[in-house]
Amino acid sequence: MDWKVVFITGAANGIGLDMVRGFCKSGYKVKMIDINQDLLIQRERELKEKGFHVSIDFCDVTDEHSVKEKIESTIDKYGKIDVLVNNAGIQHVALIEDFSTQKFKQLLDVMVTGAFITTKHVFPGMKKNNFGRIINMSSINGLIGFAGKSAYNSAKHGLIGLTKVAALEGANFGITANAICPGYIDTDMVRGQLEDLAKTRNISLHQVLEQIIYPLVPQKRLIPVSEVTQLALYLASEKTSSITGQSMVIDGGYTVQ
Ligand SMILES: NC(=O)c1ccc[n+]([C@@H]2O[C@H](COP(=O)([O-])OP(=O)(O)OC[C@H]3O[C@@H](n4cnc5c(N)ncnc54)[C@H](O)[C@@H]3O)[C@@H](O)[C@H]2O)c1
Structure with a gap:
């Protein structure tokens, strides 16, 4: 079996979808996981029309029974899972005193418990194969605080903690675990x-970028999603076997200042 298999959560949109294309182009067999079934079906059709061969599974990463089943069926279909990308994520912004506790728990459930569940169920196969790459999509919100984002910040910090433990437990089994910490993609x-934000402030998108976002980003640009995909492909490679437990920041200099 000379192909590699990647299991990507939150794969129907944004960064996850770009990774699907990037891993396909690099010769991987790709399993796309997402909670949004309609979008997932639409993406599968669009990708197949463009010559990408992927398989999809509707799954909520917080549902352990369903995640276990999808991991087992992926291994039945392709023989193994080499790379796990925990990318599924959601956002909610409110001040702490206004933040619904239920919402807080939901964000942690999707971005921390969800990543724990997938890792738990891919680990035995990776250990058996003496190879694995776990890539957790954290954020600069996993490194620094942002007012209004108590749940997202807690979840993204927590995901970095999980990454470090997976790196330690995988160290003797050819498994690496790393977090990617993007800024504004x-x-x-x-x-x-x-x-x-432009509507709320009654200004143009251009003004939002120039007046609010770019002053925070030394490179004064939004980062192309393809750069995140390239970083994921690098971390997934057999050649990066010594990079583990790290948080790789890709933020145009945001956190350097
Ligand atoms: N876009 C950015 O600038 C940025 C920056 C830093 C970190 N991130 C992180 O990168 C990841 C992807 O972000 P994006 O901008 O592509 O977001 P997105 O909203 O475009 O995509 C997220 C995907 O996750 C799926 N999802 C949500 N909950 C799920 C669940 N319970 N089970 C399975 N799938 C679920 C959604 O349906 C969606 O397709 C997220 O974890 C996000 O926090 C994004």
Whole structure:
């Protein structure tokens, strides 16, 4: 078996979808996981029309029974899982005193418990094969605080903790675990948030970028999503076997200042 298999959560949109294309182009067999079934089916059709061969599974990463089943069926279909990308994520912004506790728990459940569940169920196969790459999509919110993002910050910090433990437990089995910490990536989601901000402040998108975002980003640009994909492919490679337990920042200099 000379192909590699990647299991990507939150694969129907944004960064996850770009990774699907990037891993396909690099010769991987790709399993796309997402909670949004309609979008997943639409993406599968679009990708197949463009010559990408992927398989999809509708799954909520917080549902352990379903995750276990999807991991087992992926291994049945392709023989193994070499790379796990924990990318599924959600956002909610409110001040702590206004933050619904249920919402807080939901964000932690998706971004920390979800990543724990997938890791738990891919680990035995990776250990048996003496090879594995776990890539957790954290954020600069996993390294520094942002007002209004108590749940997202807690989850992304927590995901870095999980990454370190997976790195230690995988160390003697050829398994590496690393976190990617992006700043502002040029995705539909981020553009949508910036357009909302423009409406709230009654200014243009250009003004939001120039007056609010770029002063925070030394490179004064949104980062192309393809650069995140390239970093994931690098961490997934057999050649990066000594990079483990790390948080790789890709933020145009945001956290350097
Ligand atoms: N876009 C950015 O600038 C940026 C920056 C830093 C970190 N991130 C992180 O990168 C990841 C991807 O972000 P994006 O911008 O592509 O977001 P996105 O909203 O475009 O995509 C997230 C995907 O996750 C899926 N998802 C949500 N909950 C799920 C669940 N319970 N089970 C399975 N799938 C689920 C969604 O349906 C969606 O397709 C997220 O973890 C996000 O926190 C993004």
